[in-house]
Amino acid sequence: MEEGKRNSAGVFAHLERLEAEAREIAVKEEKMKQEEEKQARLKARVRELSLQRDMLLAKVRLQKKRLREKRAMSDPAKSSARAVLEWKIKNIKGMLQISYLTGISGKQTKQGVCFCISTAYESTYLDSYYVHLLVKPEVQIYQHSVPTFIPLEEIAKKYLQTDIGRFLSVLSDHLNAYAGRKYQADQLQEHFSDQIEGTVQRNSLCNLLVFNYKVSSKSKTFPFNVRLLYGDLCCSLPTEVNVSCTPDAPASLAEMAAAHSDLFRRVALHKAFRSFSSAEESVDGAP
Numbered sequence: 001m002e003e004g005k006r007n008s009a010g011v012f013a014h015l016e017r018l019e020a021e022a023r024e025i026a027v028k029e030e031k032m033k034q035e036e037e038k039q040a041r042l043k044a045r046v047r048e049l050s051l052q053r054d055m056l057l058a059k060v061r062l063q064k065k066r067l068r069e070k071r072a073m074s075d076p077a078k079s080s081a082r083a084v085l086e087w088k089i090k091n092i093k094g095m096l097q098i099s100y101l102t103g104i105s106g107k108q109t110k111q112g113v114c115f116c117i118s119t120a121y122e123s124t125y126l127d128s129y130y131v132h133l134l135v136k137p138e139v140q141i142y143q144h145s146v147p148t149f150i151p152l153e154e155i156a157k158k159y160l161q162t163d164i165g166r167f168l169s170v171l172s173d174h175l176n177a178y179a180g181r182k183y184q185a186d187q188l189q190e191h192f193s194d195q196i197e198g199t200v201q202r203n204s205l206c207n208l209l210v211f212n213y214k215v216s217s218k219s220k221t222f223p224f225n226v227r228l229l230y231g232d233l234c235c236s237l238p239t240e241v242n243v244s245c246t247p248d249a250p251a252s253l254a255e256m257a258a259a260h261s262d263l264f265r266r267v268a269l270h271k272a273f274r275s276f277s278s279a280e281e282s283v284d285g286a287p
Contacts, residue, residue, distance in 0.1 A: 119179035173234040180236030181206035187270035
């Protein structure tokens with residue numbers, strides 16, 4: 001009988017060692033998985049930064065070229081109408097040579113030149129818009145597909161007659177920021193609809209978003225109300241964030257609301273929610 005007990009103890013000890021080894025292997029595999037995901041994120045970030053670097057370099061080269069042309073135009077000897085027209089045509093031809101990395105391309109037409117502005121966010125290419133310009137007798141917009149809520153006339157009035165490159169650059173900034181805001185709102189509704197209560201309220205320009213989302217605390221669910229205002233129309237992150245919870249919510253949720261508010265200011269909307277979800281899963285999975 002004593003021998004049977006010893007055998008049983010030996011079996012149990014062996015099982016415990018196997019369980020410990022299995023747990024250790026699971027932990028190592030999870031760490032390897034996390035490391036691989038981290039490396040993938042870092043590689044994606046490197047590609048994104050490389051793209052931004054190339055875009056900035058292209059813009060710097062273009063800015064230097066425009067500066068040289070402006071200095072040449074300041075010479076009174078070149079101030080004739082013909083010289084001005086030649087300068088405009090030369091400037092437009094130079095714009096046609098902009099690298100595709102800037103998101104702007106163009107081609108000459110019978111009437112003038114047609115530019116295509118492609119938008120992107122986080123290395124994801126989105127919508128494209130065109131602006132068809134006439135160059136005679138003065139530069140003017142002939143046709144375009146720019147949304148009505150983008151301040152195209154204001155940008156054209158400020159830059160079109162004096163600096164076509166600047167006009168396209170500012171217009172591109174507006175369109176890319178709008179595309180980025182819209183993309184974030186779409187991603188939020190598509191991937192986090194189970195956390196959103198109701199629909200995300202947004203205006204045409206997507207510079208004002210209002211919505212509610214659920215937060216759990218001590219087996220109870222509380223709604224958070226969010227209002228995001230994008231005061232800078234050339235930016236895809238909000239300038240004003242207001243996150244509030246119901247009066248009956250625990251004090252800890254007020255601290256959580258403040259943390260969420262800070263995250264909304266710094267991180268893309270859908271990425272902020274992904275961070276919330278990961279944090280909740282960690283809490284739920286804790287022993």
